[in-house]
Amino acid sequence: MCGMAVPRHRSTRFTPGIFSRFRLQVATLAGRAAATASRLAGRGSGASIRGQVMLKLDPSAFATLLAGRRIACVSGTNGKTTTTHLLTAALRRVAADDEDVVTNADGANLHHGIASALSEHRRALVAVLETDERVVPSVVDKGDPEVLVLLNFSRDQLDRHHEIKALGRGWRDALTKAGDAGPVVVANACDPLVVWSAQPARRVVWIDTGDVWGQDAALCPGCGAVLTHRQVDGRGHWDCPACELTQPQPDYRVDGDTVSDPNGHSWTLELQVPGRFNRANAACAFAAARIMGVPPREALEGMATVTAPAGRFATTTISGTSARLLLAKNPAGWAESLPLATSDPVVLAINAAAADGRDVSWMWDVAYEQLVGRRVIATGPRAQDMAVRLAYAEVEDVAVVEDLATAFAHPWLAGLDQPVDVVSTYTPFQQLRKLGGLA
Amino acid sequence: MTRPVKIALVYQSLLGIYGDRGNATVLGKRLQWRGIDHELVVVEPGDAVPADASIYLLGGGEDMAQVSAVSALQTDGNLFRGLDEGAVLFAVCAGYQICGKTFTVGDRDEVIEGLGLLDVTTERGPQRAVGEILTRWSRADGTTSLITGFENHGGYTTLGQDANPLARVVVGVGNANDGSEGAVQGRVIGTYPHGPVLARNPDLADHLLELATGTTLEPLDKPEIERLREQRIEAVQRGAR
Ligand SMILES: [Zn+2]
Numbered sequence: 001m002c003g004m005a006v007p008r009h010r011s012t013r014f015t016p017g018i019f020s021r022f023r024l025q026v027a028t029l030a031g032r033a034a035a036t037a038s039r040l041a042g043r044g045s046g047a048s049i050r051g052q053v054m055l056k057l058d059p060s061a062f063a064t065l066l067a068g069r070r071i072a073c074v075s076g077t078n079g080k081t082t083t084t085h086l087l088t089a090a091l092r093r094v095a096a097d098d099e100d101v102v103t104n105a106d107g108a109n110l111h112h113g114i115a116s117a118l119s120e121h122r123r124a125l126v127a128v129l130e131t132d133e134r135v136v137p138s139v140v141d142k143g144d145p146e147v148l149v150l151l152n153f154s155r156d157q158l159d160r161h162h163e164i165k166a167l168g169r170g171w172r173d174a175l176t177k178a179g180d181a182g183p184v185v186v187a188n189a190c191d192p193l194v195v196w197s198a199q200p201a202r203r204v205v206w207i208d209t210g211d212v213w214g215q216d217a218a219l220c221p222g223c224g225a226v227l228t229h230r231q232v233d234g235r236g237h238w239d240c241p242a243c244e245l246t247q248p249q250p251d252y253r254v255d256g257d258t259v260s261d262p263n264g265h266s267w268t269l270e271l272q273v274p275g276r277f278n279r280a281n282a283a284c285a286f287a288a289a290r291i292m293g294v295p296p297r298e299a300l301e302g303m304a305t306v307t308a309p310a311g312r313f314a315t316t317t318i319s320g321t322s323a324r325l326l327l328a329k330n331p332a333g334w335a336e337s338l339p340l341a342t343s344d345p346v347v348l349a350i351n352a353a354a355a356d357g358r359d360v361s362w363m364w365d366v367a368y369e370q371l372v373g374r375r376v377i378a379t380g381p382r383a384q385d386m387a388v389r390l391a392y393a394e395v396e397d398v399a400v401v402e403d404l405a406t407a408f409a410h411p412w413l414a415g416l417d418q419p420v421d422v423v424s425t426y427t428p429f430q431q432l433r434k435l436g437g438l439a
Numbered sequence: 440m441t442r443p444v445k446i447a448l449v450y451q452s453l454l455g456i457y458g459d460r461g462n463a464t465v466l467g468k469r470l471q472w473r474g475i476d477h478e479l480v481v482v483e484p485g486d487a488v489p490a491d492a493s494i495y496l497l498g499g500g501e502d503m504a505q506v507s508a509v510s511a512l513q514t515d516g517n518l519f520r521g522l523d524e525g526a527v528l529f530a531v532c533a534g535y536q537i538c539g540k541t542f543t544v545g546d547r548d549e550v551i552e553g554l555g556l557l558d559v560t561t562e563r564g565p566q567r568a569v570g571e572i573l574t575r576w577s578r579a580d581g582t583t584s585l586i587t588g589f590e591n592h593g594g595y596t597t598l599g600q601d602a603n604p605l606a607r608v609v610v611g612v613g614n615a616n617d618g619s620e621g622a623v624q625g626r627v628i629g630t631y632p633h634g635p636v637l638a639r640n641p642d643l644a645d646h647l648l649e650l651a652t653g654t655t656l657e658p659l660d661k662p663e664i665e666r667l668r669e670q671r672i673e674a675v676q677r678g679a680r
Contacts, residue, residue, distance in 0.1 A: 218452035359589045359591060387663045
């Protein structure tokens, strides 16, 4: 055995009472004080510490804060933050006031991050929650969400999450348990593990996202047989030869900028966030918004206003150089982001802190060979690992500058007439946002 | 003209979870840079494994993938034929485990029969081994090299009489926290440092190539690799895992 199952949360449904409400108020105030202290000390927004203090003082706060709202959850390995922003924008388009829709826009997506966001918007009737894959079962269990968006599953930080299938099993169990009271699930039909995880839901709206990442979908999650992948009318189609699991007929389908819906209508996405991957995210957000009651045109108009969710795709200035920031957290993310980085030179920022995944083996699953002929500045604490990967990709012009701020003062970057594209793992991305004055 | 050195990357989508294809990339480039022709064959489940490769590579994967890979390799049979013809097999992590006599999978530690290419057995260890690993590898002539890598495995491996450890652990868990790491038996080499372990360890990469080609290779000067090795060895010795 190379892998091992991830422990699951166990939880019971909670009914808020008068005493618990008083307790929650005390916990909220204490959390707010901790957040303020953290902000004053210059340690970020304090959202996470606020949530931690609250949940410590009142462990039931999570369920109490979720109660009585209309909730949409967004989960999956990649695209959670952007999809959450798109869905929030779609819902706010029809809300009387932006404050009616609360979201954890900063990407703090564990229990305490969600609790923190909700506690600051007690009167918001609608909550759009970016939810870590591990937290989905407990939100389904305690939060009674109306819609659950399941984007994709791929290998990510395997030093911490050993088997992605264990996550899917947690979702299946939660949806089975929720039964007819469970959410409508909006799910990516191209991802076998998502399909298997979503199957027990009372209703699933399937999205043919045209997903191209198949490297984590070799085996049938249902029976373990080797899945077959073939092309049907120019689109991928997967099927299990040994059991019933097969790619479902889609309700929505993405073709370039066009999304077709179950009524046979086609809609045009006008997004400011780039790439095929974000069109897939937008199709999922679009379907979810409509389930929540947003008319299609308003949903599209709302989504068109989203520019740089939590700094992703933002253009800023670092050490005098104009830079566009792209985040890539795992091989599937790199497969999507790297083709968007078309500048010459291009900057690759690499670390292997806990939040990046401590193992940089993933870089051998990314086709850096596509950078041949361009100049690359490798930066971040693990820039040297990237330099070796690039050497084996036969990318010849590589500069290694471990310090992020110094990298952006490299002579290659002087006098460019376009922003330099930067693809970054998680922790350097957060540092670059700070260096660029975005966070 | 000699025929190209054939490298078979076996069941990449099953046993390639940690960037293990990097080992094939490294071996191929190190031949190419010396002007030696090679052919890389990526074998997916369902395809026939070539019987005439010089080097076979097996990588890391999840429990179900291990079971599936063993059954497919046994049905196919060509890996065994290739090894009978004198090929080299380099197997990492889950790939190393399946080369043994038995390994276990799942929460209930079901015992699965392996390929029987290495006299080793693997069962669930007391705690998962995750982190940087540093070992000292000794060649037959008594010379040694440090091997730097990243290990991530729940199974612990015990060596039988016919298998020798590949290396001694300096920092990390290795086979079973017993000071040994990996196994060598004839031309089959198994090791826990997974993914692109050959990228950080060019001596080991060239050793596999020399075994497979029966020739002595001239050294390659790649300063970026030396610098990375220094960095990782220094970090591990400082205590970073
Ligand atoms: Zn099946």
